Amino acid sequence: MKRYEDLAPSLRCIMTPGPVEVDPRVLRAMSFPVLGQFDPEFTDIMNETMEMLRALFKTGNKWAFPVDGTSRSGIEAVMVSLIAPGDRVLIPIFGRFGHLLHEIAERCGAEVYTIEKEWGSVFAPEEVISAIRSIKPDVVAIVHGETSTGRMQPLAEIGQVCREQDALLIVDAVATIGGVPVETDEWLLDAVIGGTQKCLSIPSGMAPVTYNERAEAKLLKRKQVERGLRTGRFEAGELPPVRSNYFDLGMLQDYWSPQRLNHHTEMTSMLYALREGLRLVLEEGLEARHARHALHEQALVAGLAAMGLTLYGDPDCKLTVVACVQIPEGVDGESVRTMLLDHFGIEIASSFGPLKGKIWRIGTMGFSCRENNVLRVLGALEATLLRHGHSLSPGLSVQAALDVYEQKGR
Amino acid sequence: MKRYEDLAPSLRCIMTPGPVEVDPRVLRAMSFPVLGQFDPEFTDIMNETMEMLRALFKTGNKWAFPVDGTSRSGIEAVMVSLIAPGDRVLIPIFGRFGHLLHEIAERCGAEVYTIEKEWGSVFAPEEVISAIRSIKPDVVAIVHGETSTGRMQPLAEIGQVCREQDALLIVDAVATIGGVPVETDEWLLDAVIGGTQKCLSIPSGMAPVTYNERAEAKLLKRKQVERGLRTGRFEAGELPPVRSNYFDLGMLQDYWSPQRLNHHTEMTSMLYALREGLRLVLEEGLEARHARHALHEQALVAGLAAMGLTLYGDPDCKLTVVACVQIPEGVDGESVRTMLLDHFGIEIASSFGPLKGKIWRIGTMGFSCRENNVLRVLGALEATLLRHGHSLSPGLSVQAALDVYEQKGR
Numbered sequence: 119m120k121r122y123e124d125l126a127p128s129l130r131c132i133m134t135p136g137p138v139e140v141d142p143r144v145l146r147a148m149s150f151p152v153l154g155q156f157d158p159e160f161t162d163i164m165n166e167t168m169e170m171l172r173a174l175f176k177t178g179n180k181w182a183f184p185v186d187g188t189s190r191s192g193i194e195a196v197m198v199s200l201i202a203p204g205d206r207v208l209i210p211i212f213g214r215f216g217h218l219l220h221e222i223a224e225r226c227g228a229e230v231y232t233i234e235k236e237w238g239s240v241f242a243p244e245e246v247i248s249a250i251r252s253i254k255p256d257v258v259a260i261v262h263g264e265t266s267t268g269r270m271q272p273l274a275e276i277g278q279v280c281r282e283q284d285a286l287l288i289v290d291a292v293a294t295i296g297g298v299p300v301e302t303d304e305w306l307l308d309a310v311i312g313g314t315q316k317c318l319s320i321p322s323g324m325a326p327v328t329y330n331e332r333a334e335a336k337l338l339k340r341k342q343v344e345r346g347l348r349t350g351r352f353e354a355g356e357l358p359p360v361r362s363n364y365f366d367l368g369m370l371q372d373y374w375s376p377q378r379l380n381h382h383t384e385m386t387s388m389l390y391a392l393r394e395g396l397r398l399v400l401e402e403g404l405e406a407r408h409a410r411h412a413l414h415e416q417a418l419v420a421g422l423a424a425m426g427l428t429l430y431g432d433p434d435c436k437l438t439v440v441a442c443v444q445i446p447e448g449v450d451g452e453s454v455r456t457m458l459l460d461h462f463g464i465e466i467a468s469s470f471g472p473l474k475g476k477i478w479r480i481g482t483m484g485f486s487c488r489e490n491n492v493l494r495v496l497g498a499l500e501a502t503l504l505r506h507g508h509s510l511s512p513g514l515s516v517q518a519a520l521d522v523y524e525q526k527g528r
Numbered sequence: 529m530k531r532y533e534d535l536a537p538s539l540r541c542i543m544t545p546g547p548v549e550v551d552p553r554v555l556r557a558m559s560f561p562v563l564g565q566f567d568p569e570f571t572d573i574m575n576e577t578m579e580m581l582r583a584l585f586k587t588g589n590k591w592a593f594p595v596d597g598t599s600r601s602g603i604e605a606v607m608v609s610l611i612a613p614g615d616r617v618l619i620p621i622f623g624r625f626g627h628l629l630h631e632i633a634e635r636c637g638a639e640v641y642t643i644e645k646e647w648g649s650v651f652a653p654e655e656v657i658s659a660i661r662s663i664k665p666d667v668v669a670i671v672h673g674e675t676s677t678g679r680m681q682p683l684a685e686i687g688q689v690c691r692e693q694d695a696l697l698i699v700d701a702v703a704t705i706g707g708v709p710v711e712t713d714e715w716l717l718d719a720v721i722g723g724t725q726k727c728l729s730i731p732s733g734m735a736p737v738t739y740n741e742r743a744e745a746k747l748l749k750r751k752q753v754e755r756g757l758r759t760g761r762f763e764a765g766e767l768p769p770v771r772s773n774y775f776d777l778g779m780l781q782d783y784w785s786p787q788r789l790n791h792h793t794e795m796t797s798m799l800y801a802l803r804e805g806l807r808l809v810l811e812e813g814l815e816a817r818h819a820r821h822a823l824h825e826q827a828l829v830a831g832l833a834a835m836g837l838t839l840y841g842d843p844d845c846k847l848t849v850v851a852c853v854q855i856p857e858g859v860d861g862e863s864v865r866t867m868l869l870d871h872f873g874i875e876i877a878s879s880f881g882p883l884k885g886k887i888w889r890i891g892t893m894g895f896s897c898r899e900n901n902v903l904r905v906l907g908a909l910e911a912t913l914l915r916h917g918h919s920l921s922p923g924l925s926v927q928a929a930l931d932v933y934e935q936k937g938r
Contacts (some may be wrong), residue, residue, distance in 0.1 A: 122576060122807045125800055127563050137793055140562050148558035148797055152550050152731055153537050154875045166532060186733070187597040187774065188792040194774045217756030222773050224755075266756075315793055321562055323596070323733060323795035345634075346627030346676075346881055361771055363632050364597065364604045380880065382598040383547055383725055385733035387558055388798065390535055397532045465564045470790065471756060 133495045134467035135265040135440040135479050137315035137322050138486035144320055147394035152386040163393055170396035175310055175328045177302035182328035183374040186385050189292040189313035192325025194222050195365035196288055196309045200336055201257050202357045203227030208255035212240050213264035214470045237267045238431035243275040250279050257286045263293035266470050268442035269435045277306025286333055296399055297411045297439040308333045319484030320395035323388040337368045412438050414482045414492050417522040421496040424518035426510050430477045443478045446508055451475055454502050462498040543905045544877040545675040545850040545889050547725035547732050548896035554730055557804035562796040573803055580806035585720055585738045587712035592738035593784040596795050599702040599723035602735025604632050605775035606698055606719045610746055611667050612767045613637030618665035622650050623674035624880045647677045648841035653685040660689050667696045673703035676880050678852035679845045687716025706809055707821045707849040718743045729894030730805035733798040747778045822848050824892045824902050827932040831906035834928035836920050840887045853888045859918050861885055872908040
């Protein structure tokens with residue numbers, strides 16, 4: 119029998135758009151012994167987590183709970199539950215994750231309509247609004263923060279039109295939740311999906327979602343009780359049943375309700391992590407947290423500019439939690455990334471599709487988003503670029519970032 | 529802002545059929561700082577985990593990896609990927625989780641055929657074989673260990689007939705993997721799903737699966753590359769695409785292959801737990817582990833009998849890792865469970881559907897399956913039954929279990 123070594127992962131400075139570093143207090147939470155899924159102490163933790171998620175999503179919605187899977191499990195759960203086969207679905211696309219929404223909607227059996235914007239920009243609200251008015255979709259699904267291009271889509275004006283047109287508005291806020299404002303109720307968002315491994319700084323593994331009564335009304339038309347748990351006569355809903363058992367929000371909400379109707383076995387240790395991570399977010403305060411993300415972004419961007427690097431994309435819609443940097447002419451982007459990881463222990467990201475090999479993406483998210491990390495990545499990137507024969511004036515970058523910190527306070 | 533308390537779950541003795549107690553070494557593994565998903569150190573951990581899963585499943589299959597979700601996510605991933613809409617699917621049902629397979633197959637768009645056996649028993653292999661011969665299904669899906677009734681279905685003879693009939697055989701080994709033999713290759717199982725929170729004693733959150741070339745051949749006919757990652761012209765497969773993005777095994781295997789085609793963000797901390805849990809299982813050795821589970825079951829059953837309690841179901845097909853106990857006449861089963869939890873810190877389970885209120889289920893799984901736990905649950909159950917006015921001869925139960933340990937060694 120082969121012997122496997124003790125687990126001993128290196129300590130990394132993770133400056134990608136996720137997964138990012140995790141606060142030691144969250145890591146510690148996962149090391150607590152587990153409780154049974156129907157232990158009253160555990161269901162209390164479930165209820166507390168729901169309460170904290172409502173605060174995070176800025177919502178009075180009854181339903182706010184994690185789907186047990188990575189971020190895209192939450193997206194798929196919301197989409198497969200709210201899109202009935204044959205529904206007209208509008209997807210405005212301005213990067214890779216818009217294409218993912220398209221792909222998922224297609225697999226849900228939707229009649230998909232897309233509008234596309236050149237990567238690096240976002241839609242003017244009126245462009246989305248006029249598409250909604252002409253296509254008259256049942257569902258609109260849109261990305262809030264597109265990490266593939268580092269852009270953020272303004273959402274505030276879209277919800278009202280969706281209500282007028284009787285469409286449900288689904289928002290992928292995986293990259294933004296906990297880093298920039300996400301105003302579920304104020305923006306009239308019907309369903310929102312957050313991510314854990316980005317600005318919340320909780321390990322990948324849960325996908326917090328929330329949805330309102332408009333969304334729930336549709337779920338109830340597709341409601342099923344699981345075979346094997348049914349008592350009495352079973353009546354089919356008004357709309358076709360959800361094509362997934364695991365992702366059926368109607369079942370998940372019965373499990374997360376006082377009814378506690380058995381579904382999956384809730385991920386105990388991940389829920390401990392989520393609860394602790396949310397506790398830290400709410401302790402810091404959402405506004406303070408957003409301000410922190412903005413500050414460190416400014417310092418990072420100042421440092422990158424002082425190094426002579428150019429940011430990618432339309433600055434007016436830059437997502438604060440990730441900086442997309444054009445890889446300078448003549449520099450091998452992957453070689454730089456490898457040197458950063460192997461010599462400095464720092465991870466930055468590449469990108470996808472048309473941007474592969476063209477940009478680096480440097481995240482300032484959650485627990486990774488702090489002064490010493492920003493200064494460290496700037497210093498290391500400068501040294502690595504010099505080592506790659508790229509010409510720049512040494513020393514300016516870190517100084518520029520320090521200037522920001524000095525002027526703005528920490 | 530409401531203040532939330534420090535996480536402080538009580539220490540429980542968990543004697544249910546899952547989730548069960550977790551070895552402190554596995555809990556500790558989750559507290560290590562995270563690595564990025566494409567960090568070479570992390571992809572090494574992914575590869576090692578695949579290797580260990582092959583050993584666990586007793587298979588030479590190329591594909592053995594976890595699906596990122598609770599156990600039923602693995603079941604759904606295998607079913608939605610291997611069942612094309614309109615496929616004929618045979619499900620032999622002998623408890624709740626057979627009904628779950630039925631429900632999932634139905635949601636996959638299958639033409640479902642079921643045969644049912646009274647709860648408490650299992651099928652004779654020839655019953656399943658003759659159903660396969662007459663129904664000629666594309667897929668057969670069956671539960672190996674049915675925790676709702678505590679029964680185990682013999683599987684060894686079914687695989688050969690599936691090959692003759694060109695059907696794929698999917699086995700839900702969620703409850704058995706790591707506790708009793710699961711012979712993927714020897715029994716000719718085409719796809720097997722294991723659970724983490726039962727005999728493997730890893731927190732709920734990952735679903736290890738394996739499948740062979742016969743299964744992969746079907747996946748390849750449904751293969752898609754994700755929108756947003758496609759390069760060049762896209763050709764549709766021979767069979768309809770999988771109805772889920774998250775659960776598309778064709779995509780998952782590209783992510784788990786050296787190609788590392790981006791899909792979800794692998795659950796870092798859960799993978800650390802899975803790797804450590806598997807390491808402990810392989811260190812103990814599968815045979816020794818199965819023998820340990822058998823020993824503690826014997827001691828538990830002897831103790832229950834000495835207390836005058838009656839086991840539920842056909843003893844010939846008893847699942848060794850859970851004992852189903854008839855709740856004595858006049859005793860309130862839920863009141864007993866509550867007293868065990870509140871006064872003794874011990875959790876045992878109730879059951880589902882027709883067995884609700886009729887039986888208790890006492891698990892002896894994984895890390896929970898040890899002498900001190902068995903003796904503790906017997907002593908506490910005896911005291912609790914006495915406290916509930918149930919008449920029994922005190923002291924015999926724990927002595928009977930100790931006798932087993934003395935005779936058989938530990």
